[in-house]
Amino acid sequence: MKSVGNFSINKKNKNWPKILIGVVVFLFLIFILNIFVAPIKNGFHVLSLPIQKTFWTAGEPSSNFFGSLFNGVYLSNENEKLRQENQKLLSQVAALQSITQGNQAQSDVSTSCQNSGFKLVMAGVSGLDNDILSINKGSGDGVSEGMPVISQQGVLFGKILRVYKNYSDVMLISNINSVVNVKVQAASAEGFGEPSKEVDGVVKGSGGLTAYLDLIPVDAVINSGDVLVTSALDKSFPKDLLVAKITQIQKNDQKPFQQAQISLFSDVKIADNLFVITNYKQTK
Amino acid sequence: MWQKTVVIIFLFIIFALLQNSFFAHFSIFGATPNLVFILFFLLVFFAKKETNYQIIYLSVIAGILLDIFSYAYLGPSIVSLLIGGFLLKKAQSMLKSGRDSYPFTYYLPLFLIFFAIYEICFLGFNLGIIAEIIYNMVFASAFFYVYKRWIKYTA
Numbered sequence: 407m408k409s410v411g412n413f414s415i416n417k418k419n420k421n422w423p424k425i426l427i428g429v430v431v432f433l434f435l436i437f438i439l440n441i442f443v444a445p446i447k448n449g450f451h452v453l454s455l456p457i458q459k460t461f462w463t464a465g466e467p468s469s470n471f472f473g474s475l476f477n478g479v480y481l482s483n484e485n486e487k488l489r490q491e492n493q494k495l496l497s498q499v500a501a502l503q504s505i506t507q508g509n510q511a512q513s514d515v516s517t518s519c520q521n522s523g524f525k526l527v528m529a530g531v532s533g534l535d536n537d538i539l540s541i542n543k544g545s546g547d548g549v550s551e552g553m554p555v556i557s558q559q560g561v562l563f564g565k566i567l568r569v570y571k572n573y574s575d576v577m578l579i580s581n582i583n584s585v586v587n588v589k590v591q592a593a594s595a596e597g598f599g600e601p602s603k604e605v606d607g608v609v610k611g612s613g614g615l616t617a618y619l620d621l622i623p624v625d626a627v628i629n630s631g632d633v634l635v636t637s638a639l640d641k642s643f644p645k646d647l648l649v650a651k652i653t654q655i656q657k658n659d660q661k662p663f664q665q666a667q668i669s670l671f672s673d674v675k676i677a678d679n680l681f682v683i684t685n686y687k688q689t690k
Numbered sequence: 691m692w693q694k695t696v697v698i699i700f701l702f703i704i705f706a707l708l709q710n711s712f713f714a715h716f717s718i719f720g721a722t723p724n725l726v727f728i729l730f731f732l733l734v735f736f737a738k739k740e741t742n743y744q745i746i747y748l749s750v751i752a753g754i755l756l757d758i759f760s761y762a763y764l765g766p767s768i769v770s771l772l773i774g775g776f777l778l779k780k781a782q783s784m785l786k787s788g789r790d791s792y793p794f795t796y797y798l799p800l801f802l803i804f805f806a807i808y809e810i811c812f813l814g815f816n817l818g819i820i821a822e823i824i825y826n827m828v829f830a831s832a833f834f835y836v837y838k839r840w841i842k843y844t845a
Binding site: 432436439440443446447450451454457458459461462464465466468469472532533534535536537538540568580582612613614615616674675 | 703707708709710711712713714715716717719720721722746754758759760762763764765768769772812813814816818821822
């Protein structure tokens with residue numbers, strides 16, 4: 407019995423060098439793979455893009471179909487139309503509010519932003535994973551890291567995270583690593599003509615295509631329905647891009663800042679084409 | 691044997707493309723099915739003890755595809771699936787205690803544990819993970835019965 411035990415231990419001892427060598431070889435192969443990570447990822451994406459685009463395109467009507475089982479097809483289409491129309495109107499409100507607040511020069515810049523004053527590159531959406539979107543434009547199309555990505559309604563989706571030759575990854579504002587400086591604009595019509603005190607805050611991604619509003623001073627007055635637009639405090643994004651709408655305020659006297667639940671305007675599921683702003687100057 | 695490998699690679703690729711494009715439209719509370727992980731888990735779960743070496747190539751294929759879509763580098767998913775795969779076989783050998791059967795009662799709890807650990811390791815803990823686990827559990831359960839039936843017919 408004892409000898410059997412010894413044999414077993416010896417066998418295990420003999421196996422350890424083999425396992426160790428196997429692990430080292432395996433890690434070395436992964437290291438080698440990472441030398442060619444950009445061409446591997448780019449190559450795979452280029453080859454799979456037609457299938458991926460087909461799946462992506464097929465996903466939207468399929469999703470609508472199943473959604474329609476609960477909501478009705480008409481409501482779904484109508485809702486989509488209203489959403490786009492609403493975003494356009496909110497975009498115009500955002501620009502007009504800047505004008506009423508008196509800074510004509512700054513509002514000219516924001517208006518030019520809203521009216522495609524920036525050089526835009528249109529990109530098709532081909533995939534989504536963990537709040538990272540794949541678009542079919544890469545370094546060959548003038549895209550580079552950090553560039554803002556918006557929709558045609560001027561809704562901010564995120565910024566370019568990684569660039570490959572033929573495609574790029576976009577970090578959505580709902581990504582857990584995303585932080586966007588925003589300002590709160592009152593939704594009420596009364597506040598439209600009167601300049602109100604600007605409230606700055608931060609939209610932080612919480613994953614799962616959701617985000618929340620943070621760092622709003624406790625004494626600041628914000629309401630459900632207020633619209634959040636980019637403030638460009640960190641110069642990562644042009645100002646006055648639509649971000650979200652406040653849905654529920656979470657005020658806690660023990661915390662130095664207010665938080666709020668928000669509903670993002672950027673709906674990835676219906677985004678077929680997005681625009682990369684390629685000539686926005688960023689300061690890091 | 692090689693035909694089986696080709697079919698598996700093909701399935702992994704199709705599943706990876708589906709989960710990143712088609713199923714992105716079917717997210718519930720931001721959760722989407724991780725078909726590649728489910729297929730990997732299923733294949734490892736049903737792998738016979740003498741074919742444990744398959745875990746290595748399954749980890750490499752599934753891991754590369756997951757990393758291509760998710761991370762800047764190749765490796766995190768490969769290594770985690772490899773470790774997870776061998777731990778799963780170890781857990782199975784402890785649970786099965788010699789019986790050569792694959793009951794659903796073993797499959798589902800093991801899947802939930804391994805998937806939860808995988809998600810927490812890569813995404814950190816948040817409430818969204820609960821939706822992610824429940825959503826993937828539904829797919830994993832369906833895949834289990836499809837696979838068992840498929841094996842019944844191909845065996």
